[in-house]
Amino acid sequence: MPELLRLFGLRFFFYSNDHRPPHVHVRSNDGEARFSINPVNCLENNGLKKQDLYLAExxxxxxKDEFLRKWSEFFKS
Incomplete structure (x- = not known):
């Protein structure tokens, strides 16, 4: 599970067996959400509080440029 960033109690990562299109998972103590990277859009929210969702977005x-670079580097795409 490659971690991209930890900030304000939020952990940004993708799973090593993730699928296209490029996206990032965000986890807090309350739940997890999934965002597309380009364009940035919340695809799924499972328990993240509204304020954490806005912050994560x-x-x-x-x-997003760094996340896309890391995605391409990891998945060789």
Whole structure:
């Protein structure tokens, strides 16, 4: 499970057997959500609080180029 970033109690990662299109998972103590990276969009939310969801979306938006680079590097795509 390659970790991309930990910030404000949120952990950003993808699973080593993940599928296209590029996306990132975000986990907190409350739950997990999944965001597409380009464009940034919440695809699924399983328990993340609304404020954490907004924060996660902003963090994915800010770091989307780096997340896409890491996705391509890991999956060789």
């Amino acid at each position: 902003a963090i994915v938006e800010t770091n």
